[in-house]
Amino acid sequence: MLTRGFHLADNTQTEFKPPKGVSLWQDGFRRLFRRPIAVICFAVIIFYFALAAFIYLAEIFHWQIGFTLWSQATGPSYQPPCRENIFGTDIFGFSVFRRMLYGAKTSITVALCASIISIGIGVPLGAVAGYFRGIVDEIIVWAYSTLSSIPYILLIMAFAVVLHDKTIAGFKLSGITSVYLAIGLTSWVDLCRLIRGETIKHKEREYILAAQSYGCTNSRIIFKHLLPNVFHIVIIIFSLQFVSFIHAEIILSFLGLGEADKPSWGAMINDARIELARGVWWQMVAATVAVFVISLALNVFGDALRDSLDPKLRVR
Amino acid sequence: MPEIDTLLSVENLSTHFFTQQGVVRAVQDVSFSVKKSRTFAVVGESGCGKSITALSIMRLVPEPQGKIVAGKINFSGRNLLSLSEKRMRAIRGNRIAMIFQEPMTSLNPVFTVGYQIEEAIRLHQHKSKSDARDLAIQALQQVRISDPKQRIKEYPHQMSGGMRQRVMIAMAISCKPELLIADEPTTALDVTIQAQILDLLDQLQKQSQMSVLLITHNLGIVAERAQDVAVMYASRIAELSDCKSLFDNPLHPYTQGLLKSLPRLGFTGKRLYTIPGIVPEPLRFPAGCKFHPRCPVGCNDKRCQTVEPQLRSLDNGRAVACWFAPGYERPDNPK
Numbered sequence: 001m002l003t004r005g006f007h008l009a010d011n012t013q014t015e016f017k018p019p020k021g022v023s024l025w026q027d028g029f030r031r032l033f034r035r036p037i038a039v040i041c042f043a044v045i046i047f048y049f050a051l052a053a054f055i056y057l058a059e060i061f062h063w064q065i066g067f068t069l070w071s072q073a074t075g076p077s078y079q080p081p082c083r084e085n086i087f088g089t090d091i092f093g094f095s096v097f098r099r100m101l102y103g104a105k106t107s108i109t110v111a112l113c114a115s116i117i118s119i120g121i122g123v124p125l126g127a128v129a130g131y132f133r134g135i136v137d138e139i140i141v142w143a144y145s146t147l148s149s150i151p152y153i154l155l156i157m158a159f160a161v162v163l164h165d166k167t168i169a170g171f172k173l174s175g176i177t178s179v180y181l182a183i184g185l186t187s188w189v190d191l192c193r194l195i196r197g198e199t200i201k202h203k204e205r206e207y208i209l210a211a212q213s214y215g216c217t218n219s220r221i222i223f224k225h226l227l228p229n230v231f232h233i234v235i236i237i238f239s240l241q242f243v244s245f246i247h248a249e250i251i252l253s254f255l256g257l258g259e260a261d262k263p264s265w266g267a268m269i270n271d272a273r274i275e276l277a278r279g280v281w282w283q284m285v286a287a288t289v290a291v292f293v294i295s296l297a298l299n300v301f302g303d304a305l306r307d308s309l310d311p312k313l314r315v316r
Numbered sequence: 317m318p319e320i321d322t323l324l325s326v327e328n329l330s331t332h333f334f335t336q337q338g339v340v341r342a343v344q345d346v347s348f349s350v351k352k353s354r355t356f357a358v359v360g361e362s363g364c365g366k367s368i369t370a371l372s373i374m375r376l377v378p379e380p381q382g383k384i385v386a387g388k389i390n391f392s393g394r395n396l397l398s399l400s401e402k403r404m405r406a407i408r409g410n411r412i413a414m415i416f417q418e419p420m421t422s423l424n425p426v427f428t429v430g431y432q433i434e435e436a437i438r439l440h441q442h443k444s445k446s447d448a449r450d451l452a453i454q455a456l457q458q459v460r461i462s463d464p465k466q467r468i469k470e471y472p473h474q475m476s477g478g479m480r481q482r483v484m485i486a487m488a489i490s491c492k493p494e495l496l497i498a499d500e501p502t503t504a505l506d507v508t509i510q511a512q513i514l515d516l517l518d519q520l521q522k523q524s525q526m527s528v529l530l531i532t533h534n535l536g537i538v539a540e541r542a543q544d545v546a547v548m549y550a551s552r553i554a555e556l557s558d559c560k561s562l563f564d565n566p567l568h569p570y571t572q573g574l575l576k577s578l579p580r581l582g583f584t585g586k587r588l589y590t591i592p593g594i595v596p597e598p599l600r601f602p603a604g605c606k607f608h609p610r611c612p613v614g615c616n617d618k619r620c621q622t623v624e625p626q627l628r629s630l631d632n633g634r635a636v637a638c639w640f641a642p643g644y645e646r647p648d649n650p651k
Binding site for chain 2: 212
């Protein structure tokens with residue numbers, strides 16, 4: 001017996017060519033890269049990351065390439081910007097330009113590691129809280145409300161002071177490790193809160209009930225079905241938080257809680273604070289420009305990401 | 317009539333929601349049984365507890381507020397309510413499958429439909445990826461989706477509501493369940509698609525001998541598709557009957573009112589009949605029979621106002637919960 005549906009389907013089959021399936025992600029990224037400004041910002045971000053990665057590799061393999069050798073005097077002390085040293089030199093005659101480049105490595109390492117920690121804590125906690133509700137939810141909400149009631153910078157500083165140069169389980173926390181641990185352990189709150197909210201919203205959708213009805217386990221539903229649906233938030237928050245992590249690292253270094261023996265933008269600004277009175281402006285300018293460019297690029301890119309990944313905010 | 321085996325029997329099921337405003341008795345003392353390879357319909361208006369009954373059978377009542385507080389759900393010899401969560405998961409989707417009202421949201425937007433059908437298959441059967449894919453294509457063929465090899469790579473947003481509902485059905489039947497719970501499967505679809513989907517369900521039922529628990533508020537669908545019917549009102553079953561006698565001779569005043577308010581061919585009156593009053597709020601059910609404030613028969617009766625009638629079986633195999641139903645108070649029936 002043929003149903004009416006079968007006839008209908010048959011009639012349309014000849015002229016119907018289904019377009020190739022495009023997932024929400026593919027669609028989102030296609031929208032994103034249609035905007036020139038987003039592409040430029042993305043290029044800037046990639047440049048910073050590549051630079052950081054290159055310096056990292058150069059350090060491991062001892063490549064003797066000019067711009068990675070920040071601890072070699074390239075001129076007299078406090079040489080103003082000139083041909084050899086674009087951004088002049090500091091008190092020891094080190095090239096400010098090279099220190100600035102090295103600062104990118106410090107900043108990006110810290111921000112990346114802190115992001116991974118913060119996502120690693122915030123996402124599972126938020127998803128579990130939103131999915132199970134009840135007592136689990138209350139405990140997690142209580143934990144992050146408590147954490148978020150302490151002023152952010154003070155909290156990071158407290159963590160950084162506690163963790164600074166400590167040895168935990170036989171593992172020495174060097175300056176930079178304590179910085180990203182401090183930032184990561186304190187900054188999962190926003191992410192957790194957003195993921196929780198979004199999970200609660202999605203949990204009410206019928207596809208979750210449907211997944212339960214065909215026998216999925218809870219962990220499978222959370223990690224396989226729910227997370228991909230809320231993951232755009234992780235990416236957006238990641239891109240926006242990255243900036244604040246870079247800033248946090250700078251603040252901690254500025255306060256002397258960060259990397260002590262290697263250049264970082266925060267330390268450079270701290271040095272420049274005193275030099276500025278003597279008219280040595282280049283160190284300050286170099287560090288500020290470096291921070292400014294990456295901050296701007298990340299912010300603009302983060303906004304563009306949100307516009308293109310959040311289905312409700314889609315702007316063509 | 318030959319005796320047909322019972323696949324699912326629900327006995328005195330009560331599901332309550334413990335909210336901040338008080339206890340909502342969403343399902344109270346509901347008993348019915350679904351026979352093998354037959355369609356059992358549950359009808360009632362919104363909020364009468366139909367869907368919660370279905371979710372209770374699947375043990376998917378929204379926690380932590382909702383709780384099954386009493387009753388037994390016997391499914392082919394086992395009480396589902398006493399199973400561990402793990403064993404219940406092995407039954408869900410495998411032996412009891414469910415389709416939902418809203419096809420637009422019941423598929424996960426981030427996966428292709430093929431992936432979702434394959435997942436349902438692979439959760440219950442040890443199949444390789446490519447075998448599961450073949451089975452998924454087969455299932456899509458069974459629900460009459462054209463060009464299933466192509467369609468399997470598509471995302472839910474590329475499909476219409478009717479097609480998504482077909483995909484849901486394909487997912488549900490992919491493991492050849494014995495019982496299919498269809499929770500208002502056609503409410504969100506337009507009328508022609510409704511007919512197609514119901515035809516499809518009918519056919520699949522004939523092919524695979526599965527039972528269907530059809531939850532609906534549409535009496536037309538009930539009359540056409542179901543063999544047995546339970547009419548629910550305010551979280552209780554008002555009347556339980558085979559389909560034909562229910563429409564020929566409704567016993568409960570609520571059922572009578574429902575049937576009276578349907579438009580009929582040749583209807584010439586100016587206005588359709590309506591049952592007076594509104595459905596009582598679940599937090600403030602009236603004392604006695606919950607239908608008595610709206611009942612044309614018992615609104616002034618002392619007993620209706622104070623004592624709630626229980627569902628009692630009558631001689632003719634039907635059951636009703638009304639003091640005034642003929643044969644309700646037989647001498648051998650306990651008071």
